[in-house]
Amino acid sequence: ISLTIAIAGLQFCWAVETGFGSPYLLSLGLKKSLVSLVWLAGPLSGLITQPLVGIFSDRCTSRFGRRRPFIVGSVICTILCLTVVGWTREIAGGHETLTIWMAVISFYFLDFAINALQGSLRSLIVDVLPAARQDAGTAWAARMIGIGNVSGYLMGFLDLASLLPFLGSTHMQILTTIASVMLAITVSITCYCTSETPIPPQPSAPGDGLRAFTSLYTSLGKLPTVIKDIFRIELFAWIGWFPFLFYGTTYIADLYVAAHESGDATDVELMERGTRAGSLAMFAHAVVSLSSSLILPLFSYSLVLSVSLPTMWTISLVLFSVAMVLTLAASSVAFGSVLIAMCGIAWAVVMWIPFSMIGESIRITSSHQQPQQPQQPQQEMRDISGNGSYMRHMLSAGTILGVHNVSCVIPQFVSAFTSSLIFAVFEHIQ
Known part of the structure; x- marks a missing residue:
């Protein structure tokens, strides 16, 4: 629990961004087609940040460990960005254009910081746990993601301005404050309770980092x-x-809004109520995801109803696809919310099985390469810097997880541009 609890704090911050970032930017006056381009920050940061952080944390020789320096630095950056996001209007002094630009830039930096933190925390799990416990470790990480999502979307649904006025004057200010506090507390617990073995300093040749980065993509x-x-x-x-x-x-x-626009409420009031309804739907999604992360791993351990991880992943993707197709038929908040909640099952699997399979593969392959004795830290550093075998370099946890993140973010560019184009067409029609 102490190893993965930081992921709950991280996911709370991620829930705040994904769940309330778009409505917040729309409330500032940004068009929906441009909001789609703002969220290019996610795939862009994933394409750059996680591989770089993975490579350099694999090479880190700090006495605090390989991952801790990057974890602490990422947390500081995340908290600063959350603060600016929450207080953008106050910092910009009411200037509308400046407010929008500050919010957009803050979200970009926030995505970079979150991606760096996510990669470091995932790498820490692979580093600390043996191959036999990788499945359990990633299952707990999935549960922590569920807890973070449930907490984040629940807070978004509540009327925080009335409940916690001392934390800020707006809903977004209070959300970002709570997210910052939760992140600081959970990461502190993980860093304090988890032991890392520092790697002794090793001489490195100029350009080692660049060679490692380029070989990463040329030798997949x-x-x-x-x-x-x-x-x-x-x-x-x-x-x-x-x-x-x-x-x-x-x-x-x-x-x-479509179901209630004929009433007496103003457009602003309708959008606020609609956003709260959306928060409730995402909260239901988070609850289903958390419940699934607690129940589904039992099937992989059961002797009677044993289901392999690849089979479970396949079923979850089919379920997600069916739910997305059914959104075309949804015309009510209730039906749409049920579809959103259904996807919680698939989301729990996505946050568990791929990482479990990767971690187990890394550990097993590494142990097969060194059957007689474990690899020494000095040899590991030579491998990472490009002077040892290529496969040992590739089996560095941070590096592998960085490339995995790239496989997740490349399609997000396609999706973001497609979404922006679709929204632009509908804005023109309207």
């Missing part, structure tokens, strides 16, 4: 088959997950 064919298959699946799955995460709240809000 040498990865284990299981890991390559996971990357291919993620490449297609995330075309669907990206719009779901960033527009789920807005989708329910639009259904709500």
Whole structure:
């Protein structure tokens, strides 16, 4: 629990961004087609940040460990960005254009910080746990993601301005304050309770980091088959997950507005109520996801109803696809909310099985390479810097997880541009 609890704090911050970022930017006056381009920050940061953080944390020789320095630095940046997001209007002094630009830039930096933190925390799990416990570790990480989502969307649904006025004057200010506090507390617990073995300093040649980064993308064919298959699946799955995460709240809000626009409420009031309805739907999604993360791993351990991880992943993707197709028939908030909640099952699997399979593959392959004795830290550093065997370099946890993140973010570019184009067409029609 102490190893993975930081992921709950991280996911709370992520829930605040994905669940309430789009309505917040729309409330500032940004067009929906441009909001889609703002969320290019996610795939862009994932394409750059996680691989770089993975490589350099694999090489880190700090006495505090390989991952801790990057975890602490990412947390500081995340909290600063959350603060600016919450208080953008106050910092900009009421200037509308400046407010929008500050919010957009803050979300970009926030995505970079969150991606760096996510990669470091995931790598820490692979580093600390043996192959036999990778499944349990990633299952607990999925549960923590569920807890973070439930907490984040619940807070978004509540009237925080009335309940906690001392934390801020607006809903977004209070949300970002709570997210910052939760992140600081949970990461502190993980860093204090988890032991890392520092790597002794090693001499490095100029350009070692650049060579490691370029070889990462030019030699992907040498990865284990299981890991390559996971990357291919993620490449297609995330075309669907990206719009779901960033527009789920807005989708329910639009259904709500369409059903109530003939009433006496103003457009602003309708959108506020619709956003709260969207928050409730995402809260239901988070509850289903958390419940699934507690129940589904039992099937992989059961001797009677044993289901393999690849089979479970396949079923979850089919369920997600069916739910997305049914959104075309949804005309009520209730039906739309049920579809959103259903996807919680698939989301729990996505946050568990791919990472479990990758972690287990890394550990098993590494142990097969060194059957007589464990690899020494000095040898590991030589491998990472490019002076040892290529496969040992590739089996560095941070590096592998960084490439996995790239397979998730590349389709997000496609999805973001497609969403922006669709929204622009509908804005022109209206």
